[in-house]
Amino acid sequence: MENTNGINGVKGTNGILHKPRSASRSLPLMTDILGLSLNDRLLFAVPKKGRLNQACLDLLHGSDIQFHRHSRLDIALVKNLPLALIFLPAADIPTFVGEGRVDLGITGRDQVDEHECVSPPTATEGVAEVLDLGFGKCTLQVQVPQKGELLKPEDLIGKNVVTSFVNLTEKYFRRLEAEQAGNETNGDSNGEAKLKTKIKYIGGSVEAACALGVADGIVDLVESGETMRAAGLKAISTVVTTSAILIKSKHPSDPKLVDLITARIKGVITAQKYVLCSYNIERPKLDAATKITPGKRAPTINSLEEDGWVAVQVMVEKKEIAVVMDRLTEAGACDILVMKIDNSRTG
Ligand SMILES: Nc1ncnc2c1ncn2[C@@H]1O[C@H](COP(=O)(O)OP(=O)(O)OP(=O)(O)O)[C@@H](O)[C@H]1O
Numbered sequence: 001m002e003n004t005n006g007i008n009g010v011k012g013t014n015g016i017l018h019k020p021r022s023a024s025r026s027l028p029l030m031t032d033i034l035g036l037s038l039n040d041r042l043l044f045a046v047p048k049k050g051r052l053n054q055a056c057l058d059l060l061h062g063s064d065i066q067f068h069r070h071s072r073l074d075i076a077l078v079k080n081l082p083l084a085l086i087f088l089p090a091a092d093i094p095t096f097v098g099e100g101r102v103d104l105g106i107t108g109r110d111q112v113d114e115h116e117c118v119s120p121p122t123a124t125e126g127v128a129e130v131l132d133l134g135f136g137k138c139t140l141q142v143q144v145p146q147k148g149e150l151l152k153p154e155d156l157i158g159k160n161v162v163t164s165f166v167n168l169t170e171k172y173f174r175r176l177e178a179e180q181a182g183n184e185t186n187g188d189s190n191g192e193a194k195l196k197t198k199i200k201y202i203g204g205s206v207e208a209a210c211a212l213g214v215a216d217g218i219v220d221l222v223e224s225g226e227t228m229r230a231a232g233l234k235a236i237s238t239v240v241t242t243s244a245i246l247i248k249s250k251h252p253s254d255p256k257l258v259d260l261i262t263a264r265i266k267g268v269i270t271a272q273k274y275v276l277c278s279y280n281i282e283r284p285k286l287d288a289a290t291k292i293t294p295g296k297r298a299p300t301i302n303s304l305e306e307d308g309w310v311a312v313q314v315m316v317e318k319k320e321i322a323v324v325m326d327r328l329t330e331a332g333a334c335d336i337l338v339m340k341i342d343n344s345r346t347g
């Protein structure tokens, strides 16, 4: 049976479309205890707290994924799709998705990289990146006290480094130590060489570690740099850059539903990134104007009732719109209007 969304399945008593779950995923018993049946639902992991949480909730809202989350409960059934949301720490999402326990997830690319240091993808396990979501942009950096003798990452070799990203940090220092020793084979994380740098895990407030004497340097995320500067630290090297991504398991239980959710999320992301710009211009000036606003595919051009004039409608990146309006005015455009896009489906 197929519903209007093109998702195969059968309707349950509550009118929700159910798809037979793939036999490969066994359900945790806890779901029965909570009185929620996850049977036949695609599982979608969302960060339960922290920097990515609100942006993810906004994305779900924009994608018309309707749910009610009971307080203290980390599982929510979606009312209008055969989907269940699982609220998890961002750091744990690559494990659940990578092992195929959860079909879809949103987390930082840094968390996926950290996970893959210890669980490299195989033919059946591991995550596949579906979409860069464009938020949660930051950089994982090596930081040291602003005042001090440590100037470059090599100066930290053999010293104490504190981080929440122990695997990426170990990989980074293995490579650095191998380069310093002039022996590239040492860089293999399976190698025998003992790491000289001492790497310790701390779950949060990593920036306090140097001032408290726990670390000589840290590896932590930097966005605006405010936290780092307030803690009297400076960045001396970048380990990885990151942003929030949509990931899926290698064998999702309902690939068509994964595609549908991906298309909805993509539509919201595009709508957030672009505005719709319309203007009128005399036809001889149209070429110059459309060079300024080429659009995503191409501008829509309609003749006006007034002879020799056309109306142009085109998508423009939000961050560029002020400069684009200045340039359009210079090119002779008039009646320039800019409109917010609520949602989209574009190629
Ligand atoms: N300052 C930041 N700016 C943008 N994105 C960030 C920032 N800090 C973290 N992130 C992204 O959010 C992810 C989760 O980090 P965050 O520290 O919010 O998680 P958490 O430890 O689950 O939450 P909390 O710190 O509230 O306990 C990171 O892996 C990274 O991808």
Ligand SMILES: O=P(O)(O)OC[C@H]1O[C@H](OP(=O)(O)OP(=O)(O)O)[C@H](O)[C@@H]1O
Binding pocket: 050, 051, 203, 204, 205, 206, 207, 220, 221, 222, 223, 224, 225, 226, 227, 228
């Ligand atoms: O460069 P900034 O814009 O200052 O952001 C960077 C800070 O944000 C994150 O921590 P968060 O505030 O999420 O809390 P945490 O230290 O508990 O992880 C990160 O670990 C840095 O401490």
